[in-house]
Amino acid sequence: MNVNRLICMVVLVTMFTSCGAVFNQPVDVKEARIGETSAVTERLQNLPLPEEPVVVGVYNFRDLTGQYKPSETGSTFSTAVTQGATSILIKALEDSRWFVPIERENIGNLLNERNIIRSTRQEYRASSNPSEPQLPPLLYAGVLLEGGIVSYDTNIITGGMGARYFGAGGSTQYRQDRVTIYLRAISTSSGKILKNVYISKTILSQALDASLFRYVNFQRLLEAEIGFTRNEPVQLAVKEAIEKAVESLIVEGVKDDLWKVKEGEGIEAQLIANYDAEKEEAELTKLYDRKFIERNYSNSFGLSMGTSLLSGDYSKQDVGPLVKIDYERNVIPSFSLNISASAFELKSGENYSQKFVGLEANAKYLVLPNDDLGPYLYGGPGVILGLNGGDVPDGMSNSHFKLQYGLGLEYMLTEKLGLKAFAEHNILFDDELDYVINGKRDDHFFNFGLGVNFYLGKSNQEKNN
Template sequence: MRIFYKAILLLGIFLFSSCAAYFNQPMFQEPSRTGEFSKSTRLLLDLPPAAEPVEVGVYNFSDQTGQYKAVENGSTFSTAVSQGGTTMLIKALEDSGWFIPLERENFNNLSTERNIIRNTKQEYIKNLNPNEPPLPPLLYAGLLLEGGVVSYDTNIITGGMGARYFGLGGSAKYRQDRITIYLRAVSTSNGEILKTVYVSKTILSQAIDASFFRFVKFQRLLEAETGVTQNEPVQLAMKDAIEKAVHDLIIEGIQKQFWSSQGGKEVNDQLVADYLAEKEKDESTLLLDRLQVGREGLNSLGISGGGNLPDNDYSTQNLGFLGRLEYQRHFGRFFNVNLNTSVFKIDNGVQYDNIFGSLDLNGQFALLPNDKLTPFIYAGSGVIMSVLDPVDNSLDFGEPFFKVQYGLGVEYFISNKIGVKLYGEHNLVFTDKLEKAVNGKRNDYYYNIGLGLNYYFKL
């Protein structure tokens, strides 16, 4: 019975972890409904009104990837992305209120219908009403909007996790795809490309499942499983990217003074400032949401504190304190030289304890030098000596010993000047006399763990 309760508990955990999808499973046919907003629809609807909407024509905003939808056994004749890009773009232009979209995609149909109207009016004027007004002229576009979907990348990142124990198991998997579009505005008066914007949108797919398989009694098998899969619609992702592109085109057009809002310069400046702040953040973010940070200078001063754990001849090995000051000089993006001085306590309880000081010189290598979260490794050499007399705790510098050290850590940049770092370090001393006890051939070691701040500056 206890096993049954465990099974119910595990299944419950997995179900509640994705309860939004699990408890909204479709059970009945649903009527048609108005299409959903994307994440960027509100950006367009919240724009201030334009001083004067611009007539635009969209002949074709197409799928330029040439990709077909992938299946397990190859591919199908269904395309990977929607072929209705022109329709989505026209809807986005209409929603913004900054443009007057003109029919150009099916212009032949429009021309044919106008010819029918014109011929009918001519017959009506000739036979019945000579005062019948002529057919008004067509509007012409001051801008043409061109571009399309340029890429659809699948499986740019996949992953998951799972566990199974004694017949109980569960797993979670995810996959991320990406769609990319370009949109450009072309002047019809001289053919100049006024502006081009580039937007990408990720598409997330998730799957969570849980199962239970166990003989609970002789010839009695209990088996249960459940799961849920969520796939972000490609059409909605494409709509989101197009709407974001239209929004960006409007703001960049305001920046270049191609058009303006009704609120004038004050409203325009605020729109541009908000957009540039968002654009700066986007441009500092690499693929897979890796944030980049520009370094303020090639020099840094650091302070850190932590603990010291000895690995020596005594059986009692307690955690002592660690304090450190350091200076770093960077040579390029990846490499820097680190000079630091440390004060720490080696604590072996009642057997031995003393305060030590060390001076170290390290070479440090940053694995992801421009990322906001940067792992690093380092190695070097230094000298260590005791600074107190172990008998009366008076200031007394002991014999210096040569050592080498290596370590690894991670640094998180709060800004381009300040970084928070966490590190761990292994120190190998070339003597067995560090703690005044010699036992066997093994030299003394110790470990440092620290947390600190780095301040970056220019000389």
């Protein structure tokens, strides 16, 4: 009972200490506050100043998705994304200090008001002030900004996990949506589309809960539950995507000499270099934050260290050290051939201890050949040879043929260096590995290890460059 209570307390303490939302529950009315900013807002506000701000007109930055907010209770007429994206865009243009936005969304109201001023002045000018000047002309835009919110995809990723033990447990669930916008700049003198940028932003929703249901004494039931749900506001996601689009539009325009940085070419070069690095990273990253890597290297060498575990006729099983080196030849991006040499020790307490060297040949299949993190499968024949040949009992051999298969996971630290972890099952064709013949099952052993792969040569991308 004490152990179970301790487990329950650990679960509850973990919930309270790891979830900041628990201590920030909305128990009172909140006052109005200035709108939130993001990292993109700060970058936009810290951009270098232009030689001359560009006068731009934004007629309407529309919601082009036509989607309504999903509801579990039935249909709803509330839209999935904000209908005020034009106001968000104008605010982003103002924050950047690169553009002078002029009123075009409700220009009819502006023209009506100017007509009222003009007619009022004409009516009362003769009696009050005959020399009163005319209204100044309106600014006209050299560039029009068009586009809109083109997509709002819900539930592109959903999932969760949980565990429960003797009435105590917890679970977590998550959902990811995605909003996509396009923003283009158009020359009012020629109608030419100067630039068109595309930005997407994911929207995360999370739910976390823990509960306890347990009899602590006779007819005494303890029930406790805690949890929270956090939904990223769609409006803030749209705001961040629009601000990122404005930032990209500015840098793309600097690259194409549409506008200039006030500080000179050195700041321009640094701005473009940072943007190109970010763009290259984005081009390698696919939909589900999967980074695309073209690693068509022809050869690689690997070094691994780990442990070996005997599964033989002795009841006690101890782990022994393992060292392995291997060479791999790539055939196609997802398939390669591998040869390896290893040194390891198998032990079963004080009854058995034997050091071996092994040689293996494997065929390897990489499940996700273009991801920075990918699982792989391999298998093939091999042979092992014991090093203390004089201690072998009469009639038995210290060399064995085997088949091995395994699975692993590799993470690319750089384009030519990968970190790997693997687990391997080695099957022998005899029962003499531990020098005891007992039962019908042949001896076998397992290898577990961590290692690195060094890739040699050039990828296809480097060869083309």
